[in-house]
Amino acid sequence: MIVDPVLELRGVCKSYEGFSLRDISFTLPRGYIMGLIGPNGAGKTTLVKSILDLVRPEYGQVRVFGLDPREHGAEIRSRIGFVHESPTFYELLTVERAGALLGSFYARWDEVTFRGLVREFQLPPDKRLKTLSQGMRTRFALAVALSHGAELLLLDEASSGLDPAFRREMLDRLSGVIEGGEASVLFSSHITSDLDRIADYITFIRAGQVHFSTTKDEVLETHALVKGDMRMLDDALRKLLSGVVTGSFGFVGLTARAGDVRAALKGETAVIDPATLEDVVYYTGRTGGGGLRLHGNDA
Ligand code: ATP
Numbered sequence: 001m002i003v004d005p006v007l008e009l010r011g012v013c014k015s016y017e018g019f020s021l022r023d024i025s026f027t028l029p030r031g032y033i034m035g036l037i038g039p040n041g042a043g044k045t046t047l048v049k050s051i052l053d054l055v056r057p058e059y060g061q062v063r064v065f066g067l068d069p070r071e072h073g074a075e076i077r078s079r080i081g082f083v084h085e086s087p088t089f090y091e092l093l094t095v096e097r098a099g100a101l102l103g104s105f106y107a108r109w110d111e112v113t114f115r116g117l118v119r120e121f122q123l124p125p126d127k128r129l130k131t132l133s134q135g136m137r138t139r140f141a142l143a144v145a146l147s148h149g150a151e152l153l154l155l156d157e158a159s160s161g162l163d164p165a166f167r168r169e170m171l172d173r174l175s176g177v178i179e180g181g182e183a184s185v186l187f188s189s190h191i192t193s194d195l196d197r198i199a200d201y202i203t204f205i206r207a208g209q210v211h212f213s214t215t216k217d218e219v220l221e222t223h224a225l226v227k228g229d230m231r232m233l234d235d236a237l238r239k240l241l242s243g244v245v246t247g248s249f250g251f252v253g254l255t256a257r258a259g260d261v262r263a264a265l266k267g268e269t270a271v272i273d274p275a276t277l278e279d280v281v282y283y284t285g286r287t288g289g290g291g292l293r294l295h296g297n298d299a
Contacts, residue, residue, distance in 0.1 A: 005063070006030040006152050006184040007051065012060035014046055019208060021046055024060065026203045026213035028186060033178055035195030035216070036188035037281055038205035044188045045084075047205065048156045051186075052077055065151065078106060081145025081183075083138065083158040091130035095123050095140060099147075108149035117143035121166075134161040142170060146177070153177070155187045159194055167191075171198050192277035202277065206284060216277075223280055224258040227251070228270035236264045243283035254283035 007028040014021040021043045028034045036044050049055035050062055053073035062069055064076045090098045095118060103109035118125055121139040123132075132140065138161050145153055153174065159167050175198050177183050189195055195202065195216070203213040212219070226241065229250040238244065240261050241253035255261050258272055275283075 004030045006065060007186065008061075008063040009047075009050075010061040010063075012047070012050060012057045012062060014050065014055060014057045016046075019043070021050075021057070021208045024205075024210055026210060028184055028201065030184050031178060031181055032200040033174060033185040033187060033198055034201040034203060035192075035199035035277070036186060036203050036205065037190075037192060037195065037277060038211075039281060042205040043208045044205055045156055048084075048154055048186070048188060051154065052080065052082065078148075079151045081148065081150030081153045083141040083145050083153070083155045085157040085160060086134070086137075092128055094126050094128055095132075096125040098129055098140070099144065102144050103147070106148035110147050110149065114143060114147035117146060135163060135166065138162055139166065142173075146173070149182075151183055153183055153185045153187075155185065155189070157188055157190065159189055159191055167194065174198060192281060196277055204280065204284070211284060219277065219280065220274065222256045222258070223275040224255055224261070225273045225275045225279055225283070226253045226255055226258075226261050226270050227273070228265075228268065232265060232268050232270055237261065240264055243286040244288065245283065245286050246288055252283070254279060 005027045009027075010025050012021060012024040019041070024047060036047070038044055046055055050057050051064055051069065053069035053076065056070065065079060067076055069076050090101060093101065099114050099118065100111075103111060103114065121143055123136060123140055123143065129137065129140065138158055142158070159170060162170065171194055174185050174187070178185065187195065187199065199216045201214065202216050202219050204211040227250065230246065233244070233246070233251045233253070237253070240255050240257050242256060244251055244253035254275060261270075261272065
């Protein structure tokens with residue numbers, strides 16, 4: 001049991017027409033970075049919104065800093081730094097004026113930190129927000145999120161519009177915030193290499209459900225890619241694969257039980273390679289032909 005969770009979801013359910021988040025449960029301990037991964041439409045943004053009380057689950061329990069967002073939404077939002085894919089602010093204000101206005105909403109706003117980040121992130125203080133590029137808007141949102149002593153940083157696809165150099169800088173900064181013991185981070189991203197780099201925990205959402213939520217080390221230690229020719233792919237092996245893609249060159253399957261796979265192969269020489277987070281998202285749930293991608297030694 002995690003003694004001091006910053007975030008705890010238990011059995012959270014939310015339905016839209018044609019889509020349901022079902023029985024979502026996971027815990028983020030204070031002072032760690034959790035990556036939220038999953039295909040498009042899996043429910044990641046819906047889940048993030050439930051933390052901010054922007055979406056109300058029909059069942060289940062959300063606790064942020066031990067508080068219920070339905071009763072303490074404003075307090076929770078004031079303690080969270082939220083950065084998402086297409087931030088919108090006071091479009092007609094300049095960077096400097098918008099910062100001052102947003103700062104007035106936060107009890108722990110640190111103007112010196114904000115000005116320092118504006119300089120560091122190379123934001124033009126006198127430019128109106130509506131004239132900024134998407135990446136610059138994200139930089140602005142990040143500067144705000146890092147200037148009010150947030151205890152939890154929620155980043156929902158925040159890095160997709162950033163150039164590689166700034167993305168790296170953002171990751172270093174997030175790691176720095178964690179090392180300083182200042183905050184915890186929930187970071188949803190399709191750029192799984194970013195999460196490979198900084199996440200402590202990974203929660204994988206697929207079709208509205210938690211496929212797993214555990215430490216990144218455990219994900220990477222337990223998952224592997226198995227590659228071989230089609231005659232090896234019997235029922236016993238298929239049962240050990242959480243996804244498989246087949247093609248004219250054979251099969252590539254994902255397993256969370258590499259040891260059992262070795263035993264099931266009974267001496268057959270398949271290639272077993274480490275799986276990345278991207279492999280886990282790509283292969284999970286696939287059941288057959290089409291789009292065989294070659295990895296590792298085959299690439
Ligand atoms: P992506 O990676 O593409 O951003 P996601 O995992 O963040 O996807 P969500 O944005 O949470 O996915 O959407 C999950 C599902 O819920 C989608 O099918 C979406 O169409 C649906 N959905 C989200 N918000 C609403 C809404 N307000 N009304 C109806 N359906 C919605």
